Amino acid sequence: MSSEWILDKNHLSYWLRQLRKEADLIGPLRKPGGDIVFESIERIHEIFLDLPALIPGPKEFLFPQYEKLFNKRDSKVEELSIKRKRVVFGVRSCDVSAVRLLDRFFLDRFEDPFYSNRRANTLLISIVCNNPEPTCFCAGIGTGPYLREDYDIQLTDLGERYLVQAASKQGIRAIKAYSFIFSKPTRTDYDDQFEVQLSAMARFQKRISLERVRSMIITGKVRDTFWEKVATRCFECGGCVYECPLCTCFTVIDRVFGDEIERARIWDACLFKGFTRLAGGVLPNERMVMRTKRWYYHKLVHYPEVIGSFGCVGCGRCTIVCPAKIDMATVAIKIKALADNEEKIIEQKE
Amino acid sequence: MKRRSSNRKNNIYLPIKGRIESIVPLTEDVNFYRIRSEKPLSYGVGQFFMVSVWGYGEVPISVCSLPEKPEILELSIRKVGFVTNAIHRLKEGDELWFRGPYGRAFPMELSINRDVILIAGGIGLAPLRAAIHWLIKHRKKVRHISLLYGAKTPSQLLYREEFTQWEKEGIKVVLTVDSPEDGWTANIGVVTTLWHHIDVDFKRAVAYICGPPVMINASMLDLYRFGMPLSNIITTLEAHMKCGVGKCGHCYASEKYICTDGPVFSYEEIKRYRLL
Ligand SMILES: Cc1cc2nc3c(=O)[nH]c(=O)nc-3n(C[C@H](O)[C@H](O)[C@H](O)COP(=O)(O)OP(=O)(O)OC[C@H]3O[C@@H](n4cnc5c(N)ncnc54)[C@H](O)[C@@H]3O)c2cc1C
Ligand code: SF4
Ligand code: SF4
Ligand code: FES
Numbered sequence: 001m002s003s004e005w006i007l008d009k010n011h012l013s014y015w016l017r018q019l020r021k022e023a024d025l026i027g028p029l030r031k032p033g034g035d036i037v038f039e040s041i042e043r044i045h046e047i048f049l050d051l052p053a054l055i056p057g058p059k060e061f062l063f064p065q066y067e068k069l070f071n072k073r074d075s076k077v078e079e080l081s082i083k084r085k086r087v088v089f090g091v092r093s094c095d096v097s098a099v100r101l102l103d104r105f106f107l108d109r110f111e112d113p114f115y116s117n118r119r120a121n122t123l124l125i126s127i128v129c130n131n132p133e134p135t136c137f138c139a140g141i142g143t144g145p146y147l148r149e150d151y152d153i154q155l156t157d158l159g160e161r162y163l164v165q166a167a168s169k170q171g172i173r174a175i176k177a178y179s180f181i182f183s184k185p186t187r188t189d190y191d192d193q194f195e196v197q198l199s200a201m202a203r204f205q206k207r208i209s210l211e212r213v214r215s216m217i218i219t220g221k222v223r224d225t226f227w228e229k230v231a232t233r234c235f236e237c238g239g240c241v242y243e244c245p246l247c248t249c250f251t252v253i254d255r256v257f258g259d260e261i262e263r264a265r266i267w268d269a270c271l272f273k274g275f276t277r278l279a280g281g282v283l284p285n286e287r288m289v290m291r292t293k294r295w296y297y298h299k300l301v302h303y304p305e306v307i308g309s310f311g312c313v314g315c316g317r318c319t320i321v322c323p324a325k326i327d328m329a330t331v332a333i334k335i336k337a338l339a340d341n342e343e344k345i346i347e348q349k350e
Numbered sequence: 351m352k353r354r355s356s357n358r359k360n361n362i363y364l365p366i367k368g369r370i371e372s373i374v375p376l377t378e379d380v381n382f383y384r385i386r387s388e389k390p391l392s393y394g395v396g397q398f399f400m401v402s403v404w405g406y407g408e409v410p411i412s413v414c415s416l417p418e419k420p421e422i423l424e425l426s427i428r429k430v431g432f433v434t435n436a437i438h439r440l441k442e443g444d445e446l447w448f449r450g451p452y453g454r455a456f457p458m459e460l461s462i463n464r465d466v467i468l469i470a471g472g473i474g475l476a477p478l479r480a481a482i483h484w485l486i487k488h489r490k491k492v493r494h495i496s497l498l499y500g501a502k503t504p505s506q507l508l509y510r511e512e513f514t515q516w517e518k519e520g521i522k523v524v525l526t527v528d529s530p531e532d533g534w535t536a537n538i539g540v541v542t543t544l545w546h547h548i549d550v551d552f553k554r555a556v557a558y559i560c561g562p563p564v565m566i567n568a569s570m571l572d573l574y575r576f577g578m579p580l581s582n583i584i585t586t587l588e589a590h591m592k593c594g595v596g597k598c599g600h601c602y603a604s605e606k607y608i609c610t611d612g613p614v615f616s617y618e619e620i621k622r623y624r625l626l
Binding site: 069070072075077079081096100105106109110111112113114119120124150151152167168169170171248249250251252253254256261263265268270275276277278284294297298301302305306 | 351352353361362363364365367404405406407408445588589590592593595596597598599600601602603605610
């Protein structure tokens with residue numbers, strides 16, 4: 001189910017203003033200090049689309065860093081679930097791909113009601129990345145720079161107009177209600193889209209095949225000495241985990257405010273030493289290398305086995321935040337170099 | 351992008367209210383709790399509940415009873431840290447909240463027409479107590495039953511008052527401790543020194559094991575050497591758990607969420623996934 005239209009850029013703010021009447025409109029804003037944040041949009045013209053490489057992902061809107069779950073007073077427990085309607089504008093393709101995987105994680109088996117409520121009420125409007133950042137490597141994974149399916153609404157910037165594609169009921173509804181500002185795409189529009197996509201693909205500076213890396217790992221070609229080297233560099237800051245749109249570990253805390261008790265969940269990180277601590281202080285993953293391996297194995301080996309996709313969408317955030325330069329892309333490139341070396345050695349032997 | 355229509359009946363994180371009907375101290379640091387639930391419960395042997403004290407948090411605790419009376423839940427809780435200390439401060443009549451049951455249950459049907467060996471260390475007898483009650487209930491369908499149970503000291507053995515009853519039901523109870531106290535006449539040493547006390551056909555028997563990881567490992571290895579099929583050696587693993595439903599990530603180990611894929615695993619699975 002995909003339907004396509006053309007939206008003149010002059011009509012974008014009208015459209016967003018209409019959408020804001022039914023939902024909280026969230027989009028990228030530039031703060032006075034220069035930081036980009038995704039926030040409720042008061043004035044449409046303030047939406048800032050010239051995004052830098054490191055932007056906050058939509059994870060925050062579906063699975064916030066600090067999320068209140070329950071409030072207890074006397075013997076009554078109140079469920080603090082958010083059901084407010086939201087439109088998140090300006091999301092990147094890789095982040096939409098990440099949400100698709102989060103859906104499977106949070107909604108399969110035991111359905112997470114807090115995620116589910118937020119998700120059911122969130123419409124994502126993503127914009128094709130015509131100009132990928134040097135840190136991006138979604139193209140090799142198939143999670144960007146544009147999406148073929150499974151998005152809500154996807155915009156492709158064609159200069160003075162957008163090609164608008166909708167692939168969900170909610171997305172189509174958000175367009176059909178204002179159909180008078182949307183027109184039918186022509187052959188030229190599709191030609192332009194094709195050109196933009198080609199040029200975007202050509203601009204990637206990083207070409208990484210996680211499949212290659214995965215097969216190296218599962219065939220035992222990546223030794224523990226390699227992981228030891230990676231692990232000794234880690235500062236255990238957790239930056240990669242917090243930034244990653246697919247890292248979902250959390251801890252639960254109770255806080256007492258007078259006669260009210262709040263139970264909340266907050267982001268946690270498997271890279272922290274105490275993460276698996278058992279009563280009595282036993283630490284199953286005491287050595288850093290075990291935690292580093294756990295992170296990489298989870299994303300590169302177990303995710304594909306359990307969910308059928310990598311636990312990485314190639315957004316490059318960990319590359320930007322990791323002070324130790326042991327992020328996904330760097331590690332993947334190093335592992336690939338091991339593979340290339342091995343091939344050379346084999347060739348020499350032959 | 352498809353939105354899944356919500357199929358949930360209730361919030362998986364929302365605990366239900368229970369009341370502590372009675373507390374029996376079992377050892378210096380383990381209490382037995384009989385809890386009356388607001389709603390009827392059903393659970394299997396080896397499953398666990400997330401037990402919560404508001405203001406402190408939630409901890410995973412195995413049930414040590416059978417769901418004979420649907421509103422009653424029995425737990426044995428050792429005081430070791432933040433939440434378990436808060437539980438130990440509660441009195442009869444106080445609220446104790448919980449949600450569950452979670453995890454895979456012990457495959458009790460494996461014991462039908464077989465010899466059964468139960469191996470426990472310390473607090474590990476708690477989930478196996480439910481297994482013992484199950485075996486007693488199905489006594490006619492099960493062959494020899496032996497319990498090998500070890501603790502640090504004699505006074506740290508749980509359910510001492512129930513041993514005679516169990517023996518009456520034809521269960522061979524073999525006890526051992528690390529350090530004896532006055533009047534101790536049974537064994538001294540680890541549980542894996544007790545094999546000669548029991549007369550079982552290891553190749554056709556089934557074992558249920560619960561205790562500290564070293565004990566689990568040593569027992570599984572011995573049983574395997576004695577020729578017990580890997581899939582008949584059953585144990586339950588401990589992990590740090592914050593949710594019990596496969597979301598928080600704390601219990602994740604080698605591709606498996608101990609909370610939902612376990613905590614009960616066969617030796618065959620433990621080897622395959624390198625869980626211990
Ligand atoms: C499947 C399963 C079944 C189990 N069955 C049983 C059983 O039947 N009986 C039994 O006795 N035990 C059982 N256990 C073990 C039991 O769950 C642990 O002993 C218990 O979780 C310890 O919790 P604690 O808070 O008392 O300990 P702690 O070690 O203090 O802490 C555990 C958690 O509390 C948090 N915490 C600690 N201190 C603070 C603080 N000051 N502020 C905020 N948070 C804090 C920690 O971050 C940690 O997450 C079982 C475990 C599992 C996995
Ligand atoms: S592992 Fe790094 S590049 Fe991959 S999705 Fe997570 S933050 Fe982005
Ligand atoms: S960002 Fe880098 S240094 Fe920080 S925890 Fe992640 S891998 Fe370690
Ligand atoms: S306890 Fe949270 S994932 Fe298992």
